[in-house]
Amino acid sequence: MRIKKGFTLRNIGADHVVVPEGIEVIDFNKLVSLNKSAKYLWEKVVGRDFTVEEMAKLLTEKYNVSPEDALTDAGSLIERWREIGLLEE
DSSP: EEEEEEEEEEETTTTEEEEEEEEGTTOOOOEEEOOHHHHHHHHHHHHHHOHHHHHHHHHHHOOOOOOHHHHHHHHHHHHHHHHHEEOOO
C-alpha cells in the first residue's frame, strides 16, 4: 500500500495536519491531524510502498515500544488512514 498522491503534511501552529492538494483529491473534505508518532510514520513512508510490518519496525526503532504493541498501533493507524481515503492498495 501507499499514501495516495495529492496529500501533503503541513504544520499549522503546533499541529501536524494532512491537507489535500490538486484535482485528484477534490472530493476529500476531512481534516486529518497527526500526533507525533503518526507524523513520524507519514514522513518515513510517504511516496513509497509500505507494509504494516515496516511501519511497526519503524515504531520500535524510534520509540520504546514492544513489537506487538507497535504492530497493533501501526495496524490501527493504517485502518484509520484507509477509512478516510488516504491509502491506495
